[in-house]
Amino acid sequence: MTLRKVSRLPVHTGQAGWNSILPPAPPPAVLGGDMACDIAIVGAGFAGLSAARRLLMSDPKLSVVVLDAGRLAESSAGRNSGFMIDLPHELTSSDYAGAGEAHDRTLTRLNRQAIGFAEDLQREYGLPTGYFQRSGKINGAASEVGAAANRTYAEHLAALGEPHEMLDAKAMRQVTGSSYYAGGLYTPGTALIQPAGYIRGLAAGLAARGVAIFETSPVTGFESAGAGWTLTTPKGRLRATKVILANNGHLENFGYKRGRLMHIMLNACMTAEIPGDALRALGGQETWGLTPSDPMGSTVRRISTAQGGNRIVIRQGGYYRPNMQTSAADLARVVARMRAKFDARFPSLRGLPFEHSWSGHLCLSKNAVSVMRELEPGLYSACVQNGLGTTRGTLTGIGAADLAMGRDSDITRFFLSEAEPVRLPPHPIDTIGANAYLRWKEWQARAE
Ligand SMILES: Cc1cc2nc3c(=O)[nH]c(=O)nc-3n(C[C@H](O)[C@H](O)[C@H](O)COP(=O)(O)OP(=O)(O)OC[C@H]3O[C@@H](n4cnc5c(N)ncnc54)[C@H](O)[C@@H]3O)c2cc1C
Numbered sequence: 001m002t003l004r005k006v007s008r009l010p011v012h013t014g015q016a017g018w019n020s021i022l023p024p025a026p027p028p029a030v031l032g033g034d035m036a037c038d039i040a041i042v043g044a045g046f047a048g049l050s051a052a053r054r055l056l057m058s059d060p061k062l063s064v065v066v067l068d069a070g071r072l073a074e075s076s077a078g079r080n081s082g083f084m085i086d087l088p089h090e091l092t093s094s095d096y097a098g099a100g101e102a103h104d105r106t107l108t109r110l111n112r113q114a115i116g117f118a119e120d121l122q123r124e125y126g127l128p129t130g131y132f133q134r135s136g137k138i139n140g141a142a143s144e145v146g147a148a149a150n151r152t153y154a155e156h157l158a159a160l161g162e163p164h165e166m167l168d169a170k171a172m173r174q175v176t177g178s179s180y181y182a183g184g185l186y187t188p189g190t191a192l193i194q195p196a197g198y199i200r201g202l203a204a205g206l207a208a209r210g211v212a213i214f215e216t217s218p219v220t221g222f223e224s225a226g227a228g229w230t231l232t233t234p235k236g237r238l239r240a241t242k243v244i245l246a247n248n249g250h251l252e253n254f255g256y257k258r259g260r261l262m263h264i265m266l267n268a269c270m271t272a273e274i275p276g277d278a279l280r281a282l283g284g285q286e287t288w289g290l291t292p293s294d295p296m297g298s299t300v301r302r303i304s305t306a307q308g309g310n311r312i313v314i315r316q317g318g319y320y321r322p323n324m325q326t327s328a329a330d331l332a333r334v335v336a337r338m339r340a341k342f343d344a345r346f347p348s349l350r351g352l353p354f355e356h357s358w359s360g361h362l363c364l365s366k367n368a369v370s371v372m373r374e375l376e377p378g379l380y381s382a383c384v385q386n387g388l389g390t391t392r393g394t395l396t397g398i399g400a401a402d403l404a405m406g407r408d409s410d411i412t413r414f415f416l417s418e419a420e421p422v423r424l425p426p427h428p429i430d431t432i433g434a435n436a437y438l439r440w441k442e443w444q445a446r447a448e
Contacts, residue, residue: 003221003232008253010069010218010361013326016078017270017356018196019071021308025200028071028215031236037063037212039404040231040240042219044068045077046393047382047400048246049202050114052211053121054401064211065238067231069218069247072203073196076248076389079360081268081299081315082198083137083289084118084390086111086189087162101159108160110414114394115191118198125205130306131197136188138167139293140181140300143447146293150185153293163188176302177284180345185293192289193390194307222254229379244380244400248393249324249363251383256375260421261384262364262434265326267334268315269342269354279310281348286310296441297448298341311355312346314338317442320434322427326359334359362387365421372396372415373403380404384421 019025039055041048044066052064068075088104115134122132141147150166157164165186172181203213214233221232228241245251249263274282286304299315317334335357343350364386365371371384372395382400385392399411424430 003223004255005221006219006253007255008250008324009220010075010250011325012070012074012079012358012360013328013331014358015356016074016196016358016360017268017313018082018194018308019073019078020356021270021311022196022200025071029213031067031214031217031233031238034237034239035065036239037065038240039064039242039244040229040238041066041244041246042231043246043248043250044072044203044213044215045075045199045246045248046390047248047385047397048244049199049206050117050394050397051244051246051382051401052206053202054398055405056206056209056211058401058405058407060209065240066206066211066213067217067219067233067238068213068215071215072213073199076360076362077199078196079268079358080195080390081289081301081313082193082195082390083291083299084115084191084193085137085388086115086391087157087187089388104156104160106414108162110395110411111388111391112189113411114391114398115189117394117398118191118193121202121205125201127198127201128306130304131194131201133192133287135190135192135287135289136186137190137192137289137291138172138175138184138186140172140176140290141183141185141293141448142181145445146297146448147183149293150183154185157187173284175285175288176290176300177282178345184290190289192287192301194303195390197307224376227378242378242380242404244382244404245375246382246397246400248383248385248389249361251371251381256381257371257384257421259426260365260423262366262424263321263324264318264362264364265321265324265330265359266315266362267317267326267331267338267357267359268313269335269338269357270313271311271342271349272353272355274310274312274349274352278349278352282346292445292448294445294448296438296445298338300345312342312349314342316341318438320431320438322431324361331357331359362389366424367419367422369418369421370396370415371421372399
């Protein structure tokens with residue numbers, strides 16, 4: 001019955017470019033006064049909004065309220081690169097292969113359920129086709145390090161029976177317009193989303209079906225109250241029979257899994273609109289998505305008017321920050337590196353300004369497990385997405401909704417069978433060790 005305080009709220013550095021290129025959002029609804037509902041969800045990202053949709057699918061009469069600390073699509077939900085990947089995507093490995101064939105087969109099957117869930121809601125909620133496209137992706141390789149990673153990953157895919165195709169330098173040029181890549185590994189199952197458009201469209205679809213979504217309503221305290229929970233925000237209080245925490249690494253700020261979660265900051269830049277003559281000179285396909293063959297390299301996407309303009313988006317630079325924040329100096333340092341990487345890949349576009357640059361947070365556990373379970377009676381978690389939060393967040397959200405409804409599914413069974421996130425070394429040893437490791441890995445993958 002004692003109020004537990006939330007120790008830290010999200011702080012973002014730089015503009016969430018994907019959100020900035022969409023039409024302005026309407027003013028936010030803010031929680032004010034006292035309110036009650038059946039199920040409250042903390043966090044309006046992939047996990048929280050997917051949980052809300054799954055709850056409505058189970059029982060359209062449930063009263064569901066979603067609270068977010070900020071505006072929709074301004075958190076990592078609108079700061080990511082928009083790859084909804086079906087295959088194993090283990091960032092801590094050197095080629096994305098996961099924890100073994102059986103595990104990777106199961107995860108791939110579940111990831112495809114999440115992608116199917118996203119495709120269904122695109123149709124049902126009328127999202128523009130450019131916000132979710134089943135386009136596949138390429139693991140681009142520029143150096144022998146990258147080519148070797150692609151070869152071992154291709155062997156892993158062959159063992160899993162997954163379709164894939166090796167591309168040579170000419171084929172890479174035909175897709176990307178860039179002569180930078182010596183080869184690539186194409187896999188067909190990834191969907192590319194406009195992450196902010198997807199999140200806003202999902203939220204609008206839920207709101208139209210009766211879900212109340214309050215933005216700029218951070219949960220600052222929570223307490224168990226009889227047969228339910230009370231959440232406190234700066235201007236209101238929400239009583240709920242059940243609560244789902246869908247706030248990824250911020251789970252720790254609610255007092256759970258402290259000392260077990262790794263907070264990595266990733267950074268991205270989005271160019272200004274590419275002028276028509278430069279676009280023609282560049283060539284290549286209108287939209288494509290390239291992840292680096294080595295997880296520590298640069299992700300690159302070309303987008304078109306269907307996503308918010310003819311632009312290129314580049315993502316680079318992971319570092320470990322237990323406080324889940326990037327300083328302006330950190331961001332400026334990585335933007336300079338991304339500028340050099342962009343110019344090396346697209347010399348004909350040298351000097352094209354980056355219109356938006358930003359940093360965002362992702363949360364990993366050392367043993368690559370999520371936290372999708374009942375934490376206390378009536379309090380559930382859909383958190384710790386391990387770098388593939390568009391897909392994994394969708395899954396943990398569905399799973400937490402199923403748990404809250406007392407439903408057993410292959411998603412709940414998968415996450416409930418996972419181990420606890422393992423304990424990390426104490427601060428500051430964890431930070432020093434992780435950053436030294438990340439710098440070394442990034443140096444190894446410097447051409448990628
Ligand atoms: C640059 C970058 C590139 C990335 N690229 C990809 C990619 O291509 N594919 C991919 O799958 N993943 C990618 N990711 C990771 C992905 O963005 C995250 O894993 C994903 O957003 C996690 O989803 P989520 O719903 O769990 O959390 P989030 O999207 O972070 O949503 C959690 C929400 O909780 C809210 N919240 C936190 N605390 C509180 C509180 N106290 N009260 C109320 N609300 C609160 C936050 O405001 C936030 O909106 C990338 C991340 C970054 C930064």
